[in-house]
Amino acid sequence: MQITGAELFVKALLAEKVDTLFAYPGGQAIDLFNALYGVEGLDVILPRHEQGLVHAADGYARSTGKVGVCLVTSGPGATNLVTGIATANYDSVPLVCFTGQVPTHLIGNDAFQEVDIVGITRSISKYAVTVRRREDLGAVIKKAFYIARSGKPGVVVVDLPKDIQQALGSDGYPQSIEIRSYKPNISVHIGQIKKSLDCLKRAKHPVFLLGGGVNISRANEVMAALAEKTGIPVVTTIMGKGAIPTSHPLYVGNLGIHGSYAANTAISECDVLFSIGVRFNDRITGKVSEFAKSATIIHVDIDPASISRNIEVDIPIVADAKNAITALLEKSPEFDFHEWRIQIDEWKKQKPLGTKQTGESGVTPFAVIQKINEIFSDAVITTDVGQNQLWATQFLELTDQKQMLTSGGLGTMGYGFPAALGAKLGNPDKDVITICGDGGIQMNIQEMATAIVYELPVIICILNNGYLGNVRQWQEMFFDKRYSSTCLRYRRSCAATCNTPSACCPEYTPDFIRLAESYGAKAIRVQKRDEIEAALLSAKNRKKIPTVIEFIIEREENVLPIVPPGNPLSDMIMGGEEDEEKMDQPFC
Amino acid sequence: MKKRWISLFVENDIGVLARISGLFSGKSYNLNSLTVGTTEDTTISRMTISLTSDDKTFEQIKKQLNRSVEVIKVVDFMDTAIHMKELMFVKIHGCSEHDMMKLSYMKEIFQAKMIDYAPSMALLESVQTEAGNNDLLKLLESDFSGRIEVVRGGSVAIEAISFSER
Numbered sequence: 001m002q003i004t005g006a007e008l009f010v011k012a013l014l015a016e017k018v019d020t021l022f023a024y025p026g027g028q029a030i031d032l033f034n035a036l037y038g039v040e041g042l043d044v045i046l047p048r049h050e051q052g053l054v055h056a057a058d059g060y061a062r063s064t065g066k067v068g069v070c071l072v073t074s075g076p077g078a079t080n081l082v083t084g085i086a087t088a089n090y091d092s093v094p095l096v097c098f099t100g101q102v103p104t105h106l107i108g109n110d111a112f113q114e115v116d117i118v119g120i121t122r123s124i125s126k127y128a129v130t131v132r133r134r135e136d137l138g139a140v141i142k143k144a145f146y147i148a149r150s151g152k153p154g155v156v157v158v159d160l161p162k163d164i165q166q167a168l169g170s171d172g173y174p175q176s177i178e179i180r181s182y183k184p185n186i187s188v189h190i191g192q193i194k195k196s197l198d199c200l201k202r203a204k205h206p207v208f209l210l211g212g213g214v215n216i217s218r219a220n221e222v223m224a225a226l227a228e229k230t231g232i233p234v235v236t237t238i239m240g241k242g243a244i245p246t247s248h249p250l251y252v253g254n255l256g257i258h259g260s261y262a263a264n265t266a267i268s269e270c271d272v273l274f275s276i277g278v279r280f281n282d283r284i285t286g287k288v289s290e291f292a293k294s295a296t297i298i299h300v301d302i303d304p305a306s307i308s309r310n311i312e313v314d315i316p317i318v319a320d321a322k323n324a325i326t327a328l329l330e331k332s333p334e335f336d337f338h339e340w341r342i343q344i345d346e347w348k349k350q351k352p353l354g355t356k357q358t359g360e361s362g363v364t365p366f367a368v369i370q371k372i373n374e375i376f377s378d379a380v381i382t383t384d385v386g387q388n389q390l391w392a393t394q395f396l397e398l399t400d401q402k403q404m405l406t407s408g409g410l411g412t413m414g415y416g417f418p419a420a421l422g423a424k425l426g427n428p429d430k431d432v433i434t435i436c437g438d439g440g441i442q443m444n445i446q447e448m449a450t451a452i453v454y455e456l457p458v459i460i461c462i463l464n465n466g467y468l469g470n471v472r473q474w475q476e477m478f479f480d481k482r483y484s485s486t487c488l489r490y491r492r493s494c495a496a497t498c499n500t501p502s503a504c505c506p507e508y509t510p511d512f513i514r515l516a517e518s519y520g521a522k523a524i525r526v527q528k529r530d531e532i533e534a535a536l537l538s539a540k541n542r543k544k545i546p547t548v549i550e551f552i553i554e555r556e557e558n559v560l561p562i563v564p565p566g567n568p569l570s571d572m573i574m575g576g577e578e579d580e581e582k583m584d585q586p587f588c
Numbered sequence: 589m590k591k592r593w594i595s596l597f598v599e600n601d602i603g604v605l606a607r608i609s610g611l612f613s614g615k616s617y618n619l620n621s622l623t624v625g626t627t628e629d630t631t632i633s634r635m636t637i638s639l640t641s642d643d644k645t646f647e648q649i650k651k652q653l654n655r656s657v658e659v660i661k662v663v664d665f666m667d668t669a670i671h672m673k674e675l676m677f678v679k680i681h682g683c684s685e686h687d688m689m690k691l692s693y694m695k696e697i698f699q700a701k702m703i704d705y706a707p708s709m710a711l712l713e714s715v716q717t718e719a720g721n722n723d724l725l726k727l728l729e730s731d732f733s734g735r736i737e738v739v740r741g742g743s744v745a746i747e748a749i750s751f752s753e754r
């Protein structure tokens with residue numbers, strides 16, 4: 001039978017078992033929307049901005065493990081996706097983004113709403129392609145889904161010119177596809193696995209370092225089993241947090257520039273670093289030449305390009321994390337690293353996270369997040385970017401039932417709230433919470449309307465410090481407290497330079513409570529410690545509308561510890577007298 | 589830092605050249621030349637890439653190329669015997685009769701061809717290794733400074749059959 005390209009598009013989505021489509025219409029996509037009208041089994045969600053749309057698809061994908069699917073119009077619709085595409089691709093999130101495009105005969109003519117979105121996204125996507133012939137459409141969509149979800153997952157952009165959407169052609173959609181230039185390697189080299197285990201036999205102070213790859217391959221259970229069998233302590237990156245439950249006796253904490261004392265010390269002192277699914281990004285290594293200096297480094301990754309890029313690796317293992325971990329579990333003997341574990345536990349006890357936070361009101365980020373830990377047991381928690389994110393990554397307790405979504409690679413402000421909406425759509429039975437800052441929430445606050453109209457009772461926790469806090473902290477610590485463009489309470493009436501928040505600071509705008517209420521959401525402002533629990537509980541019980549909880553926190557609360565730029569991981573500022581010196585040191 | 593060559597088999601699709609060259613510029617890799625053309629299979633193009641890098645970056649470049657969805661195969665030409673040639677045109681302006689004499693010696697010795705001519709102008713075609721073309725060019729530049737026009741094609745290369753030396 002002959003059908004239009006737009007009809008084949010819908011058929012393809014259904015064949016790929018897409019149940020939720022994040023879509024925003026426009027002239028060059030109108031045929032596609034026409035074909036979507038009234039289709040059963042496909043929930044078409046209309047967010048309020050394409051950036052919110054793509055982050056929502058991202059949150060949906062990260063929380064369900066399925067491919068997130070976006071559809072937008074050409075030109076501005078497409079360019080509004082850019083930040084979200086980069087965000088998702090950087091964190092290896094599978095998305096397929098369809099963009100409308102001007103008809104093929106107009107491409108290159110500077111036609112109305114024409115942009116070269118394939119060219120724009122080339123370096124921030126896994127694959128990007130314009131469909132140029134109607135007969136290729138089915139195969140291109142099949143290929144897009146396959147590339148997005150296989151190997152190291154990523155974003156695929158499929159640009160659909162209007163004439164292709166309209167043209168009649170075959171109704172066939174391929175069942176499978178063979179791509180000669182794309183053969184992701186997932187099998188494990190058993191020789192390397194044995195070599196790595198031999199290395200552990202000689203180890204005294206080994207550490208597992210787990211990254212996002214472990215979560216992406218959903219290897220959490222086997223990983224916990226492997227840690228238990230080998231008795232090796234586990235450190236995670238921000239993206240790897242939750243790889244094993246944070247309450248697990250073998251779990252040490254996150255490493256990196258805001259890592260815990262115990263984790264950073266363990267990494268600095270270990271003799272074998274068994275890393276899985278990490279990329280040794282500069283946020284985790286500190287000064288590279290000092291990183292795990294005396295350790296033999298084993299590195300499992302699906303992407304050969306991340307092996308020995310930043311850190312010289314002794315035993316590389318190119319494989320899917322789950323396959324490698326399963327093979328390790330099978331072949332591994334049991335070890336005894338008892339003394340090493342006692343040592344690490346001591347470090348944990350010596351300098352625990354969060355205990356130095358002492359806001360006058362008691363509404364500290366630590367107190368808030370601890371309550372979230374207590375109250376929610378089956379949840380997805382998204383974060384925005386900034387101090388709010390770093391506190392969340394430090395203090396959140398994760399389990400098999402509690403997952404955290406965060407923009408780790410790109411660090412995109414405005415990610416958390418729309419991602420939470422996507423997560424809720426994918427996990428209607430879970431509680432979904434976003435922890436964000438007063439700055440970042442404003443970057444996609446328009447999605448409050450989306451939450452209302454689709455009845456998504458997400459819980460939006462705004463940690464309001466009246467600052468772009470993360471940047472302010474750097475200014476405080478490393479730029480002589482010159483608060484340049486970081487105060488969100490600033491008004492024309494303020495002094496041109498100011499570094500002392502006071503009771504006389506101008507009112508915060510917007511009033512988040514009234515703003516949320518105007519959308520039809522429930523809103524609560526929390527200013528005392530004993531109000532935290534009640535606010536969270538009432539939000540948990542609300543089943544149809546979102547709740548905004550604005551936590552008024554200490555304005556100059558800092559994220560600690562912090563490894564100053566250029567320092568090795570072992571040299572961190574903990575918050576206390578002994579730090580004074582480090583803050584005044586010039587850094588590179 | 590060393591000069592190196594890679595041969596790439598890629599899908600003959602729109603945008604592939606941009607993806608490959610974009611990888612070099614985006615990641616600050618040092619690209620010297622890139623040639624591309626179709627092969628006996630018209631759905632496949634083959635690129636010959638010359639670049640300068642240290643060993644570690646070179647490994648990374650090969651991995652990054654391999655990782656591109658459109659790349660079918662990456663062949664490292666650093667430890668195989670290959671045949672490699674580059675086409676160069678040099679147009680020389682304002683030639684006296686004496687200049688013409690010199691040019692005919694040069695072309696003999698460098699196995700270049702004079703493929704076009706006017707009373708005061710000549711066009712040389714040289715198909716040489718890149719180094720050979722460099723040598724010829726150096727001579728031409730010193731003798732005809734300010735009067736030459738150069739177009740170089742970048743090298744193309746293929747694995748040797750019986751030759752064991754590069």
Ligand SMILES: Cc1ncc(C[n+]2csc(CCOP(=O)(O)OP(=O)(O)O)c2C)c(N)n1
Nearest residue numbers: 386387388411413437438439440468469470
């Ligand atoms: C889109 C974007 N713009 C700028 C930044 C740089 N940046 C990182 S954290 C931060 C401050 C965030 O402030 P807020 O949302 O209030 O969070 P806080 O740090 O105060 O918790 C900024 C500006 C960014 N990461 N993303």
Ligand SMILES: [Mg+2]
Nearest residue numbers: 437438467469
């Ligand atoms: Mg803030």
